[in-house]
Amino acid sequence: MDQYYILGRIGEGAHCIIFKAKYVETGDIVALKKVALRRLEDGILNQALREIKALQEIEDNQFVVQLKPVFPHGAGFVLAFEFMLSDLAEVVCHAQRPLAPAQVKSYLQMLLKGVAFCHANNIVHRDLKTANLLINASDQFKIADFGLARVFSPDGSRLYTHQVATRWYRAPELLYGARQYDQGVDLYLGFCDLWAVGCIMGELLNGSPLFPGENDIEQLCCVLHILGTPSPQVWPEITELPDYNKISFKEQAPVPLEEVLSDASLQALDLLAQFLLYPPCQRIAASQAFLYQYFFTAPLPAHPSELPIPQRPGGPAPMAHQGPPHVHDFHVDRPLEELLLDPELIWPFIPEG
Template sequence: MDQYCILGRIGEGAHGVVFKAKHVETGEIVALKKVALRRLEDGIPNQALREIKALQETEDSPYVVQLKAVFPHGAGLVLAFEFMLSDLAEVVRHAQRPLAQAHVKSYLQMLLKGVAFCHANNIVHRDLKPANLLISSSGQLKIADFGLARIFSPDGSRLYTHQVATRWYRAPELLYGACQYDQGVDLWAVGCIMGELLNGSPLFPGENDIEQLCCVLRILGTPSPKVWPEITELPDYKKISFKEQAPVPLEEVLPDASPQALDLLGQFLLYPPRQRIAASQESACLGVLGPGLP
């Protein structure tokens, strides 16, 4: 830690406190994430190990935040990241009105390239949201905070917790208690982020898990086994029942968005996870949105 001079506190995530710091010898500005160990005998927390492993797998992508160093400090661990000026949540919060389509397309393009890279390396992020999408001084978007990431099992045999992803960006299968899921949870989150960029505020701002489902159902309608056959196998399907609601056309929800943007949004916000458009189709699906920023 002696090689860094702390410049200030950036914030606190679920898995550690983050500081802005300067490398004493090189002058390089970095973000230092301190991960505390509860007890020495507990070893390094799983979240930190997962984050390190995922970032090592994705270090070749310009759309994933770069991990520069990992070193022990006191009874904990410090992760040194490239410093990023802001995040997408701050960009949306300070925008005077919903972002111009060129900006939406530009951010979405970088997000999809990062997600596609993760998925190609069998990594599911599981906590995509605007606050975890960092923005550099030049406007480059990079995916950060891999503390909930998992190496994905292509055969679908592994069981995972459904208590992942920040609630507003949590896929319906997770809200229904799914323990077997795939990259579809990230693609749903991409749709929620896209909707927020178009809207200037979150599409599904639920205050608890049940209300979160209600927010989704209000717009997309009540899911049925006909539309989503796998829903009947989800653990909480029979525990929760909702009044039948028809879907609301997305053009009524987002009246200022272009038909092309709404069409693409609808391909992310689909109930059956396997039907959501893949991040690797980024070039094809973004072509319809018109020019982005250079």
């Protein structure tokens, strides 16, 4: 089936390649995420299906990337998405440092509205980071990459791996090995997203990651260096985490955030502090955060026309491939409905590590 014409390769991950393509029938530009399934036991199938399931659960929203057709291709799958020019990580990298306060407010407000929408629709992302926040040429902002996302389970009794979220944005309870979420999974899982939002906010204010650890132990050290050593008095649940007694750190007091981010306003730091809290249940909800007074005081969030123009590393977008179109066509062999109906494919137990 001659559906798509490849225009260029725009990125890749550990198990996928992303192409810029044109949908022949309409001329729409899309991003095609081709997921390779070399070995089913690698769990890549489950990750792809989780992303599909999560995005299918969410109605169209201006702050969440839109999933278009999904189809098998060879020994893998292809997910078609609306095309986005760049991501927030590239904006932070290429923009004047730090971003202007009004620009930080604008990006953060859009992020919070997207996260609030996901949580209200029973989806937790679990891998929020600047590289997964996409931006198009009109500065529309979209949360993307739902490969680690979960649809909330009402029984709150599932086991999940603690190795979720890219390390710099990983919540401290995950660094201490939290796996069992039994305190209302629809709330508890979302707390990890909220920590990641705080890390993203800190990165926008700082112009670089707030906690740039190179391994899990160093990641904890980065967090403790700023927030101080957690204690059972401040965080009672910490003693129940699997790795609490395996890791020992020198006692250190927290560093005031105004010393860490000396150019940030007091209102910005006050909101940031509501996310970067050790007890997960005390972190501010996204739906409350985007109504915070911080967003309604001067300078107000910037209009999209006042935001930096996103760039792709290495210059302009790739030129169209001039070879015969059929070389890159994706053929639809069979639908995925029978796979998506199998709950075991959507809710697998993920072993430690």
